[in-house]
Amino acid sequence: MTSPTIELLSAEQDHAQPHTLVLDNSADAQTASLEAVTCVKLHFPKFTDGRAYSQAFVLRRRGFQGDIRATGDVLVDQLLQMQRSGFTSAVLRADQDASLAAQLLTQFDGFYQGDTRQRNPHFQAA
């Protein structure tokens, strides 16, 4: 079981950082300049719009070590997917119950495919 590491922030805690890059959903995460960037904000216009998952994955594959933050329509039930795709912080939608996060992030003992935290899939670990 992997420990939860995604940090939950309130809207107030999500203040502007000097080295934050706000990456639009249509931006190419493969070519975006990350020079001096310490935090990348990725947006969920609707929680069912999954482009930011791939963007986060690509940023991590490029070796980006800073914070990747989920903003917008961020629901507690998708935190696990966000964490696995490379997000390290999330600003939950105001109506979400943050106290559920710890339990929802640790339900599964493992997954089949590799992700940004556990690069190798289950069949490589076996």
Next chain:
Amino acid sequence: MYQYTDFDRQFVKTRAAQYRDQLTRHLNGLLSDDAFRPLRLQNGWYVQRYAPMLRVAVPYGELNSAQLRVLARIAREYDTPTPELLAHAHQTSQSKLKTNLGHFTTRQNVQFNWIPLDKSADVMDLLASVNLHGIQTSGNCIRNITSDERAGIAVDEEVDPRPYAEVMRQWSTLHPEFAFLPRKFKIAITGSREDRAAIEWHDVGLRARKNDRGEVGFQVYVGGGMGRTPTVATEIRAFVPWNEILNYIEAIVRVYNAWGRRDNLYKSRIKILVKAEGQRYFDEVEAEYQRILADGAHHTIPQAELDRIAACFVAPARQACSNSDAEARIGRILKAAAQDDVEFARWIEQNVAAHQNPQLRAVTLSFKRLGHAPGDATADQLDAAAELADKYSAGEARVTHSQNLLLPWVTCDQLPELWRDARRLGLAKPNIGLLTDMIACPGGDYCALANARSLPIAHAITERFQDLDELFDLGEIDLHISGCINSCGHHHSGHIGVLGVDKDGQEWYQVTLGGSDGSDLSGPTRAGKVVGPSFAAAEVVEVVEAVLDLYKTERHAGEAFIDTLQRLGPDPFKTVANQARHVTRQPQAASDQALPV
């Protein structure tokens, strides 16, 4: 069949527990309809016209008898509406609705129509007890992977696709990056020369093959799909080495996730992206694939993993029989009764297929019979099918694309006994591949998306074509019926396709001719052509009759319907079809498509 490991079993159980928690929060008002919807959809739970519908995943169609028995139990104990709901449904429906049924789908899954939502978590636990679930049978994610119903037994098979299908099932299960794609994403895989899995109608179609050096790889097609823009998939790569297939599909899906349209529901499938971007999309997939390889190719399949999975698919030991023995026994049965003679011979001809092992046969149990919707099975029939699987097929059955059950491991000397047992159960109708072996979606009787009912049309055609002499004379014909443009009944690929459309609250039916699913009989994959303005329900049987009458008049000796149609072109068939009108005067138009709710 694949043998679940402790990890696999625990995974399915954890998924059921996760769903129970989601359902509980939803029923307690702590998880809104909007937030719960994609969670339940990705576990197979739709909300339909009267009740939730559950779609159970049957990976590449394979079921064991224990799983069949659990499906029977779900049909018997859970597929039951409350008396109030049933009374309401009967009041508002134009049809007599049936309960306590399982339904086989074209994508080899099993559906139920009446399970109350508050029982859904119990059903998931029950399914998990035999390693079944509804994972990714709906939603905008990678759906359950389908395959050739004769995988591992087909005489024209080059590579058994099942181990690869299983690897892909595992890889796609709860993929964190691909749970919210622009739209649903369907993969089909075959390893045979003939395409029995309609791979070119899929978002990704895979054909396992060997290259000149005898190495296994995949021919990869992308961008097929039905709906309101029927599109045949394009080959994106002639050969991807087998061990790189997950990496390659990852590239296909990642670029689709980034580039696929999300502004318009009707343009969000990958077929639209492939059509719009063409080579630019292909180039980007190739570039992304190279980046995945350069990054360490984490999902390259090790030989040991393939070997582990492939070992599960070794053919079961069957008691040897000699062909001469079987022939003698078949001969004895054939003499038994004049009526039996013909029926048994016909059953052998239509429902029994050759096998890689010459001592074995693949037998299809027909779930196409008068009084039952195509692909419907009662609880008792599901139990009985489990018995037949145990007695005759090493405990295994397969759901077929054409909504029947196939027994893959039948020894040829058991054919007479199996036929007698199946006939007693009403599952030996010798119509596999014939006109009445039609594909039909549940349609407006159950489905909230449908514009018209499919089942009364299926019933009327089945009723009209009951005569076996006539059916055999007409030969093999694919008749496909969809209740709306979502095309669950694959009307685009039918030699004769029927599509339900709605106009001013009335049911109308558009008829197409000449579609193909890519099988040898049907020819290169293509969508059928519309005959003309929509027909009234009462006209559909007469249209089918008129088209088939022309075929009988014009055919050459031994020529199949689809071949006569191809030779003459659609025009003379359109003419006779339109002459069959007696209700319709004005052109009907318009159909609609909507998202699952």
